[in-house]
Amino acid sequence: MSAPMPFLLQVENLGKYYPLRGGFFNRPIGVIKAVDGVSFAIREGSSFGLVGESGSGKSTIARCLLRLEEPSFGRIIFEGADLLKLPAEELRRRRADMQIVFQDPFASLNPRLTVRDIIGEPLVIHTPLRGEALSARVVELLEMVGLGRQYLYRFPHEFSGGQRQRIGIARAIALNPKLIILDEPTSALDVSVQAQILNLLDELQRRLRLTYLFISHDLGVIRYICDRVALIYRGKIVEEDETERIFTAPTAEYTRTLLAAMPIPDPDYSPYRS
């Protein structure tokens, strides 16, 4: 390997606390520490995996990075600037470089908009492209994700889950972003479709020099796609290392437990065979 690439995203001591209210007059009676002092850094062009069980805080981290949720404390340094200190207009422009693909492809596409309007929305917001030029760019994006121009004026309900996720990916790459946050992009899909989507993501990463933050609870998927992995448990990172080292020589107890729970994809080891 040549010299390491510079960091694209650095997260330092990020935290998100939710007040817990109850009793008379909704008094605050405590806090839920959804994310509690998380730090990690992602190099340009790499894939960073964030693994954890449900409720461990991985999606909250994604929402904080996108500023859909205001973090309680910490720093998010993206392309050299602290996102939490940027003025609103500057933040809006930076958003073009950081996009997200959501888990549920059935809920993340507006049912009232055509594919052209869904994929074209980031372009309408951030670029002067309109009309025919916009259509042409959307067709280009559709072809990049393995769909064709015949789908331009279709509505989301006419597509399968895998196709919808491709539309979600096309929307995410529309602005040529640097970082894409993949929030469990395959966990709502059939296994065969999962593989297709993972291959597509892999191909797009190489073609567009994308950096991925891949959030998942599926260790097999993480191992396939990520260079580095962080394991998160109850809002804290318990272990972070290169993917192969995590899988071959885990140090934290939690990591070992997770790996032990992984199914072995070999029929000879199946408990259903004698």
Add this chain to the structure above:
Amino acid sequence: MTATSAVTSMGPLAHWRERNQSRFENWRRGFYRFRQSTLSLVGLGITLFIFLVAVTGPLWVPYPEDAAGAVHVKERFQPPTLAHPFGTDELGRDIFTLVVIGARVSLAVGVIVLLSAVTIGVLLGAIAGFFGGLVNEVIMRLTDIFLTVPSLILAIAVAAALGPSVLNMMLAISLVWWPGYCRLVQAEVASRKQDLYVQAARAAGASQRRIIFTHILPNITSPIIVKASLDMGFAILTAAALGFVGVGARPPTPEWGLMFSAARSYVPQYWWYPIFPGLALFLTVFGFNLLGDGLRDVLDPRAKR
């Protein structure tokens, strides 16, 4: 670029057809579901018929001058005949003409009241639901205050205070009609706001205006349309009630509630006088209710009874 030529190589008509193909397909399916229920079709038929009568009425009513206040004392209280299919009233006016022209007044009141009530309700409800917090509290408590006062009483009070006229009556009914829409829209917006596609738009950097108008409102039109079509009949009924108690339309405006009120003292001898305006009112409210039920089945299949 190949993609550009692929888009522009078609003729404008073919392009238009391609762009809207999926939309037509959606409508076709919606109409199919609507057609499954005979009652919805009857409702649609009645409603279309009444609109047609209201729009074209002045062109073919037998005695157009009667609707403008003409008086023929010699012909008062004629029973229904070929010349006067619904009979005549105490001033010798043709009741058929009055009922037909009255449809214009009633429909105009219904449409205008609903347009203004929906506009006010959607605007306030969307603001309350989207921004939440203190704004929400202020708007929703105001709405609650309006909802605690019986709407007919409030409408009568407002109409009486403003003075009887068709315009003031519309104003009074609109004023008591918006809170229902405000509540509906507030709840819908607050829940749509959490939807993933709205989050996706926010992540893409969409403005609040864009989020409200392209992502949230288009997704809540169905319950609004259903409620409006069901409400249309009731708004017309309320207008007739105001006319009946004398704070609505003034004579000689041919208004069904007003005619019914005037006819009270002449029954049962001159039975045709109240019967025909009453039947017209019944048919209109009935038609809109059936239509509303049918639309609900098409647009909001989960809310089926």
